[in-house]
Amino acid sequence: MMCAHVDNSIGFEFPMTTSDEVALSQYMRQVRHEVDELLANVATYGEGCPRVLEDAIRHILLAPGKRLRPMLVLMASDACGHRSNVSLASACAVEMIHTYSLIHDDLPAMDDDELRRGLPTVHVAYGEANAILAGDALLAQAFEVIARCDASPEKVVRCIRELTEAAGPCQLVGGQVDDLQAENSVGNVEQLQRIHERKTGAMFRVALRLGGIAAGGEDEQITRLDTYGRHLGLAFQIVDDLLDEQGDTEQLGKQTGKDTEHGKLTYPALMGVEGSRDLAADLIRQACQQLDIFGETAEPLRQLAYFVLERNN
Amino acid sequence: MMCAHVDNSIGFEFPMTTSDEVALSQYMRQVRHEVDELLANVATYGEGCPRVLEDAIRHILLAPGKRLRPMLVLMASDACGHRSNVSLASACAVEMIHTYSLIHDDLPAMDDDELRRGLPTVHVAYGEANAILAGDALLAQAFEVIARCDASPEKVVRCIRELTEAAGPCQLVGGQVDDLQAENSVGNVEQLQRIHERKTGAMFRVALRLGGIAAGGEDEQITRLDTYGRHLGLAFQIVDDLLDEQGDTEQLGKQTGKDTEHGKLTYPALMGVEGSRDLAADLIRQACQQLDIFGETAEPLRQLAYFVLERNN
Numbered sequence: 001m002m003c004a005h006v007d008n009s010i011g012f013e014f015p016m017t018t019s020d021e022v023a024l025s026q027y028m029r030q031v032r033h034e035v036d037e038l039l040a041n042v043a044t045y046g047e048g049c050p051r052v053l054e055d056a057i058r059h060i061l062l063a064p065g066k067r068l069r070p071m072l073v074l075m076a077s078d079a080c081g082h083r084s085n086v087s088l089a090s091a092c093a094v095e096m097i098h099t100y101s102l103i104h105d106d107l108p109a110m111d112d113d114e115l116r117r118g119l120p121t122v123h124v125a126y127g128e129a130n131a132i133l134a135g136d137a138l139l140a141q142a143f144e145v146i147a148r149c150d151a152s153p154e155k156v157v158r159c160i161r162e163l164t165e166a167a168g169p170c171q172l173v174g175g176q177v178d179d180l181q182a183e184n185s186v187g188n189v190e191q192l193q194r195i196h197e198r199k200t201g202a203m204f205r206v207a208l209r210l211g212g213i214a215a216g217g218e219d220e221q222i223t224r225l226d227t228y229g230r231h232l233g234l235a236f237q238i239v240d241d242l243l244d245e246q247g248d249t250e251q252l253g254k255q256t257g258k259d260t261e262h263g264k265l266t267y268p269a270l271m272g273v274e275g276s277r278d279l280a281a282d283l284i285r286q287a288c289q290q291l292d293i294f295g296e297t298a299e300p301l302r303q304l305a306y307f308v309l310e311r312n313n
Numbered sequence: 314m315m316c317a318h319v320d321n322s323i324g325f326e327f328p329m330t331t332s333d334e335v336a337l338s339q340y341m342r343q344v345r346h347e348v349d350e351l352l353a354n355v356a357t358y359g360e361g362c363p364r365v366l367e368d369a370i371r372h373i374l375l376a377p378g379k380r381l382r383p384m385l386v387l388m389a390s391d392a393c394g395h396r397s398n399v400s401l402a403s404a405c406a407v408e409m410i411h412t413y414s415l416i417h418d419d420l421p422a423m424d425d426d427e428l429r430r431g432l433p434t435v436h437v438a439y440g441e442a443n444a445i446l447a448g449d450a451l452l453a454q455a456f457e458v459i460a461r462c463d464a465s466p467e468k469v470v471r472c473i474r475e476l477t478e479a480a481g482p483c484q485l486v487g488g489q490v491d492d493l494q495a496e497n498s499v500g501n502v503e504q505l506q507r508i509h510e511r512k513t514g515a516m517f518r519v520a521l522r523l524g525g526i527a528a529g530g531e532d533e534q535i536t537r538l539d540t541y542g543r544h545l546g547l548a549f550q551i552v553d554d555l556l557d558e559q560g561d562t563e564q565l566g567k568q569t570g571k572d573t574e575h576g577k578l579t580y581p582a583l584m585g586v587e588g589s590r591d592l593a594a595d596l597i598r599q600a601c602q603q604l605d606i607f608g609e610t611a612e613p614l615r616q617l618a619y620f621v622l623e624r625n626n
Contacts, residue, residue, distance in 0.1 A: 045487075047483065048484060050487055050494065104445055109442045129422045129490075132422060133489060136417060137482035140452060140481045141477065143456045153467045160457075160473060168453045169362045169366055170359065173449050177366045177442075
């Protein structure tokens, strides 16, 4: 088996075999296709939805995203050996919530970003009011997608409980509030981790938990997936910080150098580039250890972990 | 029985007996108390929620509101003869969604209001970013309140389906988008009605439907409650327009004269003050006709309809 040493823009090197890469890339393409198809479907509105709202939602929701979070849902279901109706619905719901949070985070009152997924942000393209409302609509509709699932009501309710909590004031929203408050403040690594455990980590973790629940996974499996998600989310955020400092705006599809401009707490600022890289690599190793109990069915999750570390967009 | 001809700021006169008024006012006070207690409870956050976010949410959620929508949920359950766990949870969820929509509608990018429920709006008191995020948090948490209900999962899922749809792009959000777009445009009564059927009506209707569903009401009962809600919602909006033109800022707890200032379509502008009053009164009569099948248990809903017509805040 050929061993390709992947070298990317932020300088990680990890052994990934060529055939692994081909298999992961095929798997990811297929999952992306399924998710994109359902998203295009749910973002086709009937009577009552103003054209400008539909356009604003589709502009960002159907733009080429990594689809990392929905991929995690489906991979978690696969790891537990069964992909159900609820898996695909949860995958879409998670991506819709992620997208709503991007729309709102990009607003002038928050990060004031002009580029997202390689396109003008929603408020730049459709105005601020429509951007706020497009985010609101996606948030409400995310829960609707799961609630309309043809599946056992017990499972549906459990998934909605998990997702509402992850998207709520103590998790996703709370993390964003603290992230904004931390601008131009003197912070430490623990404080930064606390922010990202909620701002990024909560949605990673819930993606994996939903995948496990949708598959009818056992409690021990769901706990392991959750811990994998916690480590992966943090590693993702560290890489994100490194890319913001060192990456390329065109390749990333969003503005780089914004963190420094906004005086944000970042991992490279607090522990240096080398220290950040080492921490990310260590978190990925810890994430993958959680997958031991699954065997072969968790192979995509293992590979995705290294993909997250090696990503350049 | 004494008959008090109520004469209020917008000039309606309706016969309401003094004892009716006393009974309604006691009932409303009791319901308000129950709803306020649960809202204070759900807006007490543990670890993870930044203090400023909790404060921003409580500032508006616990401010003295009319609590009309949660009242409709509980009255609809009472009309069907049974108030359940899901009734109170739905009442709170509906009020949380209404409150989120007020926070976002008041933002500078939308209606740019500075006063709400007699207090500075959330963005004035806590900044724009925190206002957007407080609204987001309330929206997600509203569904969580129902999802955490100790009730049959079938009923819980049904309620969440109804509520996500009412809060989504084709109803509440779509109505607000069209309302903003209609500013300074030449419109007609049909167009205005189409806006308010979604912006105001959808939440009135779903409040009544949830009350009926929570009570285990029959389909015919839920349909009647829905139609009552549609007529009541429209009448409420007409009175709102009249109060905005003729009411008193201090009594209303929000700025008056804003509709004209923003070039908004309103009922008095399109059909005159007299015509608007007649239409509102007619809608209230139609609303009450829907209640015939319920008998005595719908008495609070009948009285509330006249209260809506006669309100001065």
